Amino acid sequence: MSVSSTSSSRYALQVHRVIRESPSVATICFERPSGFRYSAGQYVTVFFDDTGVSEGKAxxxxxxxxxxxxxxxxxxxxxxxxxLHTLKAGDVVEISPAYGMFNAFGTAPLVALAAGVGIAPIYSIICHEVFRGSNRPIRLIYTNTVDEEIVFQDELDRLTQYAPQLEIQYIVTRQEDSDYFGPRMQGAEIARAFPDRAVCICGTVEFVRDLRRQLTLAGISDDDIMTEVFFKTSGVAG
Ligand SMILES: Cc1cc2nc3c(=O)[nH]c(=O)nc-3n(C[C@H](O)[C@H](O)[C@H](O)COP(=O)(O)OP(=O)(O)OC[C@H]3O[C@@H](n4cnc5c(N)ncnc54)[C@H](O)[C@@H]3O)c2cc1C
Incomplete structure (x- = not known):
């Protein structure tokens, strides 16, 4: 068995492969069940029986x-x-259908702001825009602590070759010898540089909350800002 539906609300999926993206981040690829539909930016709940988290995690x-x-x-x-990091090809994991509304559909230029692993749904959204042949201008600003934690950098840089409308700015906050070393994102600057845009933000609570507040103070309507929050940390995002 490689894929099965365990009940109307769960799928048992076989792991195809695990890609080590950075010292702390891995991508786990599963066979896609037939009929499994989702929108770019959505999430699933993953279930492990032996973790004591019966409701699973998103x-x-x-x-x-x-x-x-x-x-x-x-x-x-x-x-x-x-x-999840111990999974290997052939293991089976249960997941839910896809949920969530994180995306900025439409044709307005898209500004995507990601911190650390917050790139995950934003990468999905960007790939979807590019592969469906949209000419929508996209600006990704992606912050991490150090170079080696930048996830999907090769894939993102390759996408810019297919899609000249995609521009990427990497920011690295804690490695002074990095080409990308620089100050954190500033909402006012983003609002000035990209008028009439939709904004997607994903990362920790602090990262999303601070940027959202800065963007609305800079005059961007709340309706034009879509957010996805992953975790609460006491430290610095990304
Ligand atoms: C809608 C949604 C989508 C999500 N998507 C993703 C995703 O694509 N990828 C992903 O990795 N997680 C994602 N998460 C978070 C995920 O659901 C778990 O909360 C996360 O994996 C931590 O669970 P844990 O049991 O391993 O650690 P926990 O025991 O819950 O946390 C351990 C400690 O680490 C802290 N912590 C959590 N994250 C970080 C971080 N990034 N940096 C520093 N400290 C941290 C916690 O605050 C806690 O103190 C998502 C969450 C939501 C709500």
Whole structure:
């Protein structure tokens, strides 16, 4: 058995492969069940019987709706994410259908702001826009602590070759010898540089809350800002 539906609300999926993206982040690719539909930016709930978390935990799909496989991209921070990092090809995991509304559909230029593993749903959204042949201008600003934690950098840089409307700015906050070393994102600057845009933000509570507040103070309507929050940390995002 490689794929089966365990009940109307869960799928048992076989892991195809695990890609080590960075010291702390791995992408887990699953066979996609027939009829499994989702929108770019949505998440699934993953269930492990032996973690004591019977309600499971949420993980954004980093694959995009036209991909053959499904994938999630996970930062190892605790028990559940640590267990996901031990998966190997052939293991079987249960997931829910896809949920969520994180995306900025439409034609307005898209500004995507990601911190750390917050790139997962944003990568899905960007791939979907590019592979469906949209000419929508997209600006990704992606912040991490150090170079080696930048996830999907090769894939993103390759996408810019297909899609000249995609521009990417990497920011690295804690490695002074990085080409990308620089100050954190500033909402006022983003609002000035990209008028009439839709904004998607994904990362920790603090990262999303601070940027959202800065953007609305800079005059961007709340209706034009879509957010997805992954975790609460006391430290610095990304
Ligand atoms: C809608 C949604 C989508 C999500 N998508 C993803 C995803 O695509 N990828 C992903 O990795 N996670 C994602 N998460 C978070 C995920 O659901 C878990 O909360 C996460 O994996 C931590 O679970 P854990 O049991 O391993 O650690 P926990 O025991 O819950 O946390 C351990 C400690 O680590 C802290 N912590 C959590 N994250 C970080 C971090 N990034 N940096 C520093 N400290 C941290 C926690 O605050 C806590 O103190 C998503 C959450 C939501 C709500």
């Amino acid at each position: 993980y954004s799909l980093s694959s995009h709706p036209d991909d053959i496989d499904l994938s999630i991209t996970v930062k190892k921070v605790g028990l559940f994410s640590g267990k």
